[in-house]
Structure formats: C-alpha cells, structure tokens
Amino acid sequence: MNTAMFRLESVSLAYRPGRFLFRNVSLEVACGEVVLLQGPSGCGKSSFLKLLNRIQEPSEGRIFFEGQPIAHIPVTQLRRRVSYLHQSPILLKASVGENLRLPFSLRASGRKKAPGEAELREQLGRYLLSDVSLEDPAENCSVGQKQRLCLIRALLLNPEVLLLDEPTSALDEESASIVEREIVRANRKTGISVLWVTHHPVKLPAAISVRRLKIASQTISEV
Amino acid sequence: MGAVDIGPLQLALCVVFVLCSGICSLALKLKLERDLMIGSVRTFAQLYLMGYVLRFVFDLSQAWPVLIIFCGMIFFAAWTIRGRIKERTVPFFRSTLVSMLITYVVVTITVTGVIVQAKPWYLPQYFIPLGGMVVGNSMNAIAVALERLFSELRNRRAEVEMMLCLGADYREATQSIMANAVRAGMIPSINAMMGVGIVFLPGMMTGQILAGSDPVLAIKYQIVVMLMLTASTALGSVVVVWLARRNCFTHAQQLKLGE
Numbered sequence: 266m267n268t269a270m271f272r273l274e275s276v277s278l279a280y281r282p283g284r285f286l287f288r289n290v291s292l293e294v295a296c297g298e299v300v301l302l303q304g305p306s307g308c309g310k311s312s313f314l315k316l317l318n319r320i321q322e323p324s325e326g327r328i329f330f331e332g333q334p335i336a337h338i339p340v341t342q343l344r345r346r347v348s349y350l351h352q353s354p355i356l357l358k359a360s361v362g363e364n365l366r367l368p369f370s371l372r373a374s375g376r377k378k379a380p381g382e383a384e385l386r387e388q389l390g391r392y393l394l395s396d397v398s399l400e401d402p403a404e405n406c407s408v409g410q411k412q413r414l415c416l417i418r419a420l421l422l423n424p425e426v427l428l429l430d431e432p433t434s435a436l437d438e439e440s441a442s443i444v445e446r447e448i449v450r451a452n453r454k455t456g457i458s459v460l461w462v463t464h465h466p467v468k469l470p471a472a473i474s475v476r477r478l479k480i481a482s483q484t485i486s487e488v
Numbered sequence: 489m490g491a492v493d494i495g496p497l498q499l500a501l502c503v504v505f506v507l508c509s510g511i512c513s514l515a516l517k518l519k520l521e522r523d524l525m526i527g528s529v530r531t532f533a534q535l536y537l538m539g540y541v542l543r544f545v546f547d548l549s550q551a552w553p554v555l556i557i558f559c560g561m562i563f564f565a566a567w568t569i570r571g572r573i574k575e576r577t578v579p580f581f582r583s584t585l586v587s588m589l590i591t592y593v594v595v596t597i598t599v600t601g602v603i604v605q606a607k608p609w610y611l612p613q614y615f616i617p618l619g620g621m622v623v624g625n626s627m628n629a630i631a632v633a634l635e636r637l638f639s640e641l642r643n644r645r646a647e648v649e650m651m652l653c654l655g656a657d658y659r660e661a662t663q664s665i666m667a668n669a670v671r672a673g674m675i676p677s678i679n680a681m682m683g684v685g686i687v688f689l690p691g692m693m694t695g696q697i698l699a700g701s702d703p704v705l706a707i708k709y710q711i712v713v714m715l716m717l718t719a720s721t722a723l724g725s726v727v728v729v730w731l732a733r734r735n736c737f738t739h740a741q742q743l744k745l746g747e
Contacts, residue, residue, distance in 0.1 A: 319740050320649060340740050345655040355650040373655035418654070 268332045269293040270426060270458045271317060276326030278312055286312055290326070290485045292478070296425075297456040299473055303464055303488070304480035310462040311352070313480065314428040317460065318347040331425075341373035348424035352431040354411035361389075361406070362399030365418050380421055388417045393443055409440025416444055420451055427451070429461040442468065449473055491699045503528065542616060551610040558596070558619045562588050565627040572631045575638040577745055583731035584630065591727055592622050595720040603712055618713065621692065625677065625717045626724040633673030633725040634732055640665040641736055641745050648743055658737040666733055673725035677718045684714055 271294040279285045286309030294300055304310050315321040316328060319340050328335045335343060345368065356364045362385060369379035380388075382399060389397055392413040397406060406414065412432060419427065427448065433441035445468055451457050452473070461467065469475055477488035506528045513520040545553045566585040573580070596619040601609030609615070641648065644665060651661035684690060685707070689697075692713055696706035736744055 318653060320652060320742060322738075322740065322742065336740070341655040341657055344653055349653040351646065351650060351653075353646070355646050357647070367651075368654045371654065371656045371660055373657070422654075 268296075269329075270296050270298070270331060272329040272332075274327045274329070276316065276323045276328060278309060278316065278321070279324040280312075285324070285483050287480060287485055288325075288483050292485065294426075294458055294460065297452065297458055298476060299452055299459045299469070300461065300476045300478060301467060302460060302462045302478045302480065302485075305464070308480045310464075310480055311430050313485070314349065314430055314460060314462055317426070317428055318344045318349050320344075320349070341371075345373060345422050346424055347426040347428060348419040348422060349428045350412075350415055350419050350430060350432045352434060354408060354415045356403040356406075356411055356414060358402070358404055360399065361397055361401050361403050361414060364403045364414060365399070365421065368418060368422050385417075388421070392417060392447060393439075407440075409436045412436055413440060413443060413447075416447060420447075423455070424457065426458045426460065429459065429463075431463050431465070433467070434463070434465055445469065542612065545612045545616070549612070551608070554610045554612050554615050555593075557616060558593070558623075559589065561620060561623050562592055565623045569627060569631045569634065573634050573638065575634075575745075578638070578732065578735045580634065580728075580732040580735060583735065584634075584728050587727035587731055588623070588626070588630070588724055591723045592619065592626065592720060595716060595723065596622055599712060599716050603716075604709075617692070618716070621713060621717060622720045626721045629673035629677060629721040629725050630728050632676075633669045633729050636672040637665065637669035637729050637732060638736075638745065640668060641743065645743065645745070652741055652743070658733070658741050658743075661741075662733055662736075666729055669729045670722070670725045673729075674718075674722055677721045681714055681718060684710070690714070 273290055273292050276290045277285055277288040290313075302310055302313065312321055316323050317330075317335075319335055330338060330343065330347070357367065359367075362382070365385055365388075366379040368374060369377060385399055389395060389399075394410060394413055397410060397414075403411065403414065412435075416432070429448065432448075433444050436444065448459060448461075449469060452459050478485055479488045506524055510521050510524050512518070513524060541557065545557060563585060566581060566588055569584055570581045596615060597609055599618055600606045600611065600614045604614055604618075606614040641662070648661045648665070652658070680690075690710055690713070693703075693706045693710040696709060697703055738744060
C-alpha cells in the first residue's frame with residue numbers, strides 16, 4: 266500500500282482566536298509528488314508550509330507524516346526529513362563552507378559526517394557557483410547565490426520532503442532557473458516530495474506531473 | 489571618629505538639588521517634574537522606612553528577619569525588572585524571582601560567612617548592605633540582559649527559525665543570542681571594575697571613609713564588593729536568561745514571540 270507522505274485531517278489555522286487563515290483542510294500529499302500552492306499575499310501559504318515541519322501548530326485538526334502523527338516524531342528529526350527553504354535566503358555570518366556544513370554540526374545530526382570539501386565543491390559547480398570559494402564569507406554572495414547555497418544546504422540532508430516558500434521570487438532569472446532546475450532534478454532523482462508555495466509562474470518541465478492547489482476564502486482547493 | 493550628623497534642616501536643603509532639576513525639566517519641557525517629585529518622596533520614605541526597619545532588625549540579632557528583608561528586596565527587584573521589560577508574550581517573572589533568590593542568597597552568604605567571616609553569617613550590619621548591593625546591581629544587569637534577549641529574538645527571528653528548520657534545538661538556535669544578552673548585562677560591571685578607584689570612588693567605600701574608617705580597610709571591602717557584584721551579575725544574568733530563553737519556546741521547539 267502506498268502510504269501518503271503527508272495526510273491532513275480537518276486542519277485549521279487561526280492567527281488569533283476565531284480569525285482563521287484556513288479552515289477544515291483535509292488533503293494528502295503522495296511520495297514524490299510535486300504540489301504547487303498558490304494564493305494571494307497574506308492568505309496563509311507560508312503558515313501552511315510551517316505546519317508541515319511543526320514550526321507552527323494547527324489550531325485544529327491532525328497532521329500525519331508517513332502514517333504517523335507528526336507530534337509523535339521527534340521534532341528535530343522531523344525537520345531534517347522535511348526541509349524548508351525560506352523566501353529570502355538566510356545564512357549565518359560565517360564562511361560558505363561553514364554554512365553548508367551547519368546542519369551537520371547540530372546535535373540532531375548524531376554521528377552523521379559532514380560532506381567533504383570535494384563533495385561541496387562539486388555541489389557548488391552544479392549550481393554554477395564555481396567562482397564561490399568555501400572559505401569566502403557567505404555575506405559577500407549575491408541574493409541569488411545565497412539562495413542557491415541554501416538549497417544545497419537543504420538537500421545535503423537528503424530530506425524526504427522539500428517545503429519551498431517562494432524560493433525564486435527575489436532572484437534574478439539565471440538564479441531562479443538554476444534553483445527550479447535543481448529542485449526538479451532532486452524530485453526525479455530521489456523521489457523527494459515537493460510542496461511549492463508561489464504566486465509567480467514556475468517553469469517546470471512538461472514531463473513533471475504537478476498538482477496545483479489554491480488557498481482562497483479560508484479553504485484549500487484543487488485548481 | 490564617626491560621620492558628621494545631618495540635621496533635618498540640612499536634609500531639607502538637599503531638596504534644592506531636585507528643585508534645580510525640576511526647573512530644568514520645566515524649561516526644557518522634559519515633562520519629568522512629576523517623576524522627579526515622586527522619586528524624591530519615595531527616596532525619603534523608602535530610606536527612612538529601611539533605616540528604622542534595620543535599627544529594629546539589628547536589635548533582634550536573628551537570622552529570620554534578615555532573610556525576610558533580603559527576600560523582600562529580591563522580590564521588589566524582580567518586580568521592577570518585570571515592569572521595565574515590555575515583553576508580555578513570555579512569562580519570566582517567576583523564573584527570574586526564583587533564580588535571583590537562589591543565586592543572591594548563596595553569593596551573599598558566601599561573602600559574609602566565608603570571605604568577611606562575620607559572626608554569625610547573618611549579622612545584619614554586613615548581610616543587608618552587602619546583599620542590597622548584590623540585588624541592586626544585578627537588577628540592572630538582568631533587566632538589560634532580558635531586554636537584549638527578547639529584542640534579539642524578535643529581530644533575528646528569521647535566523648532562529650532557519651536554524652530550527654535545519655533541526656537545531658532551541659539552545660543551538662539561540663546560542664549567539666544568549667551570549668549577546670549575558671554580555672550586554674555584564675558589560676557595566678566589567679566597566680566598573682576598570683574605572684573603580686580612578687574614575688570614581690564607589691558608594692560603599694565613600695560611606696566607610698565618611699564614617700571614619702581607615703581608607704585601606706575601606707578599599708579591601710570595596711574589592712570584595714566589586715568582585716562579589718561581578719560574580720552575582722554574571723550568575724544572575726546567566727541563570728535568568730537561560731530560564732527566560734526556555735520559556736520563549738514551546739516543547740516542540742517553536743518560537744513563541746510574535747513578529
């Protein structure tokens with residue numbers, strides 16, 4: 266039986282008691298599925314994603330990850346399996362290499378070894394960042410380069426789900442197309458599920474089967 | 489040789505200083521006249537009250553009234569901190585009070601009982617003034633540290649959330665914020681150690697000299713006091729910020745503070 270990656274049962278989210286962003290949402294996201302979630306600004310798209318890695322809690326309803334209530338999964342482990350990419354790239358004031366290795370320096374990483382320099386350089390090359398050195402201060406990179414670094418960092422953990430909060434909205438065309446290309450590649454190669462919040466058109470290859478959802482009038486529906 | 493007594497008329501003359509400040513406030517439209525007046529009245533009332541209470545406690549010569557007064561001072565300090573911090577999303581009063589109580593009682597007993605070797609350790613002439621300095625100085629440090637903790641958590645919310653998203657627990661996600669908060673609280677104490685004896689003569693030393701004490705004895709006490717204050721400031725700030733930071737997160741490692 267193919268278990269859904271995520272299952273939401275009657276999930277509601279209120280930003281204040283009685284003031285709902287969305288109500289009574291029930292849906293499933295399958296393994297390897299690519300879901301585009303659209304809707305106007307402030308309708309709760311980002312908050313919806315944050316429910317899935319428990320940065321926020323739903324006001325009502327239950328969320329299951331691979332058949333297990335997400336509240337039963339150790340939260341630091343859940344967040345490494347369900348990776349989140351912010352709209353604006355966020356890097357620490359440290360070198361590029363330190364930023365890429367950051368997830369492996371955390372307690373939740375256990376004995377998992379950080380990728381070596383050769384692997385990191387190879388990743389930089391794939392994202393057209395060959396001119397960026399691992400020793401460079403990350404703050405010197407452009408926004409587009411930073412977002413590519415954030416995507417590399419997120420995917421280095423080999424997550425099962427990628428939550429994307431408008432990751433290309435602030436990027437130049439070149440960076441945006443590299444980010445989109447690598448997300449599609451990760452989905453095809455590893456079968457990672459992708460939940461992609463956007464209100465810009467996303468260029469995805471026709472071969473990719475995309476499910477489109479829309480948040481409007483406090484509900485989430487198929488487009 | 490004791491200190492020269494200050495009569496009621498001379499005491500009343502001090503009000504001239506406040507009147508000058510009030511005139512400045514009026515002239516520059518600072519709107520501080522009311523606060524200056526209330527502050528002056530409270531200074532007279534609170535200090536006179538404390539003077540009579542201390543006289544009573546000195547006569548009793550027992551540990552419990554000394555400890556009750558000390559706990560009351562700590563409670564008032566924790567209450568003052570609560571009033572100064574604007575943050576209302578995260579409860580911090582109880583944890584602040586408990587950590588101040590434990591830290592300051594331990595530090596003050598160590599100073600009076602072990603370093604000064606007052607006999608008994610609760611001798612009110614030593615315990616209350618020394619303990620009072622601990623509470624007063626650390627109160628400011630803790631307020632500064634808490635204010636910095638909450639403001640950095642709000643301003644660097646995105647960075648904290650990014651760390652949490654990578655699987656960091658709240659301690660890892662706020663390591664540098666906690667360090668900055670404690671550092672901000674401790675800097676005044678460290679600056680005071682740098683300037684003492686050159687830039688200013690601290691109140692306690694001045695008081696002892698005015699009371700006729702040998703200046704060398706006064707500086708020995710002052711050294712003990714400076715180091716005691718630095719230690720209590722550090723301990724108090726670390727423990728309070730540590731506990732307050734925990735309260736800023738839920739059990740699911742979610743930041744409670746709003747945008």
